[in-house]
Amino acid sequence: SPAWLGFGGAGPSLRALLTGVGVTAASAAVVLGAGTAAGMLRWSRIEPVALAGFILSNGVVAFLLEALPEETTLRGYAWTSLRTRFGATVSALGTTAVFLLVPGASTVVGAATAHLVGGDPDPIGFAPDGQNPVDYLILLTVFGLTLVAARTVLARAPLWAAIGTHLTFLTVNRIALEGDRRGAGWHAEQTTPDAVLLVPVYLLLAIAGFAVCRRVARRRGAEPRHGATAPRAVAERLEERPAPHA
Incomplete structure (x- = not known):
């Protein structure tokens, strides 16, 4: 069911989505702003x-695809299935490990599709063509753990927090790091090779931000572990950890 995967009603879904977007965007703004102040990034003029x-x-393409x-x-499915046992x-580690296999699997599917339609297939590997495999897998690991942190921050409609985080990550990086090639109307130039480290740093800050949000939610009684009562406790538990032994 949608609740088993981590979806929920309109109100809780919007709250979770905004939590994911807000924490991730704020973390990116702090770290990229600090990198700019330190001279690691130089931004172009904004074209509104x-x-x-x-x-x-x-946003539409990244959300749907x-x-x-x-x-x-x-x-949704992988994390919840693992969490039941x-x-x-x-x-968290199991879900992230599966996440690391996705880029490599996509290159295999892409190559097979190219052969079927008579095109030139891209190279098969653990990272997209042109990316350093080790650096890419490290970034993907940090990103995967960030998404798990977002997924577990709220009791109700928690999957939307991960969706918001994922969407914000893609948007920020495509503007800041690829904005000139994508015609985004704004982009940053990296003045030092170390500037690429700002991305995993802001993800780590987002993980800390989600941990704070989760603790605050529990203190306010939003989490069913600490005293939610009667039907509400049951409903919230089904949305956060639907399996009886989770």
């Missing part, structure tokens, strides 16, 4: 119309 158009078009399907299958750590 082009930027707004890119955010809208990229990346954030929604990946989060539904991985932080294992502890939080095993579930």
Whole structure:
């Protein structure tokens, strides 16, 4: 059911989505802002119309083709399935391990499709063509753990927090790091090779932010573990950890 995967009603879904977007965007703003102040990034002039158009078009494509399907299958089905039998750590690491296999599997599917239609297939590997495999897998690991942290921050409609985080990550990186090539209307130039480390750093800050949000939610009684009562406790438990032994 949708609740088993981590979806929920309109109100809780919007709250979870905004939590994922807000924590991730704030973390990116803090770290990228610090990198800019330190001279690691130099930003272009903003073109408001082009930027707004890119955010809208990229948001639709990234949501439908990346954030929604990946989060539904991985932080929805995979994480929930593991969580019904294992502890939080095993579930988080297991889900992230599956996440690391996705880029390699996509290159295999892409190559097979290219052969079928008579095109030139891209190389098969663990990372997209042109990416350093080790650096890419490290970034993907940190990103996967960030998405799990988002998935577990709220009791109700928690999957939307992961979707919001995923969508914000793609948008920020495509503007900041690829905005010139994508015609985003704004982009940053890296003045030092170390600037690429700002991305995993802001993801780590987002993990810390989600941990704080989760603790605050529990203190306010939003989590059923600490005293939610009667039907509400049952409903919230079904949405956060639907299996009886989770």
